Amino acid sequence: MLTLALSLGAAACAEPAPDPDDRDQTVELAGYQLVVATATTTPRDAQVQVACPKGTVILGGGFATLDDTGAYLEGTATAMVPSFDGRTWLVNGRNLAGVGSWQLRARAVCAAAPKGYQVLTGITSVDSVPTKQLALACPAGQVATGAGFATVDSTGVWVAGEATYFSPSWDGHAWLMNAQPFRIAQPWALRGWLVCVADGAVAGYQVHTTESALVAGADEQVIGACPGQAMIGAGWGVLDDTYAILTGRATAHEVDYRGRSWLTNAQNHSSFAPRWRLQQRALCAN
Known part of the structure; x- marks a missing residue:
């Protein structure tokens, strides 16, 4: 399923604000639970972790960097990891806005473990190339x-870096991610995690694609939604006019506080491609 989103600057459309008292509470969906945690800090780097309620597991999650009023600001996730x-x-996360x-903020969607539930991991070679893929x-018969x-060093310790492309395949069976460290002072590797379940274990599972029009600005936003369904995970990509992958940066990528839509704010960091589009692939379920 493909939805073409209206072209909006990243600041032009914001998430409806929930009651402040509800921002870090569990939200009940039909068969799912949305968990939220927020850390307030002043250093440029921060970490936040959220846990699923007892008896449930992570399906997918995201992040946002916010100012002290709760508005989105320029930042990035330097790691997003399920246990x-x-x-x-x-x-x-890292604050890039200088405030x-x-x-x-971390948000994740939890549910009772579907049939075949597993968290897989993989890693690239360790060397000093600037970008890795x-x-x-998922194994045959499973979907993500x-x-x-x-991004990790040669011993597996995390180093500051960011994803430049992070998206599931059109059929939901695989996930492709590109990443780079903020500085290459030593050999490094890209480590990835993939949450898989048996095909058919999540009712109504589908991959829903939403994309912007071609734009020339530095920032873009898309909000994807599957009418009548919950959003359980999503990925994003910055693409040129031929749909080739560019170097991008997600400055926010999270499910909304009701669990019914997914917002992605992103930037194009490929100067050779002035016209680009933001594509989001969201994973929806009944």
Whole structure:
């Protein structure tokens, strides 16, 4: 399913504001639970982790960097990782806007573990090339509900970096991610995580594509939704006019507080391609 979104600047459309008292509480959906955690800090780097309620596991998650009023600001996730057992979702984030106090928010969608639930992981070679790509695939008979990434050094310790492309395949069976460290002072690798479930274990599962028109500005936003369905995960990509992958940066990528839509704010960092589009692939379920 493909939806063409209206072209909007990143600041032109914002998430409806929930009651402040509800922002870090569990939201009940039909068969799913949306969990939220927010950390307020002043250093440029922050970490926040959210846990699923007992008896449930992570399907997918995202992040946002916010100012002290809750408005989106320029930032990025330097890691987004589900735990090996699927119980928690951890986000490392960086404030790129230069403001003082800011917030890092993590949101994740939880459910009772569907049939075949597993968290897979993979890693690239360790060397000093500036950009790396990792493709992860669920075993035959399974589909993805979410994914995570981190840039690591030769010992596996996380180093600051970011995804430049992060998207599931059109059929939901695989996930492709590109990433780069902020500085290459030592050999590094891209590590990825993929959440897989048995095909048919999540009722109504579909991959829903939403994309902007071709734009020439630096920032773009899309909001994807599957009418009548919950959003359980999503990916994004910055693409040129031929749909080739460009170097992008997601400055926010999260499910809304009701669990019914997914917002992605992103930037084009490929100067050789002045016209580009933002594509979001969201994973929806009944």
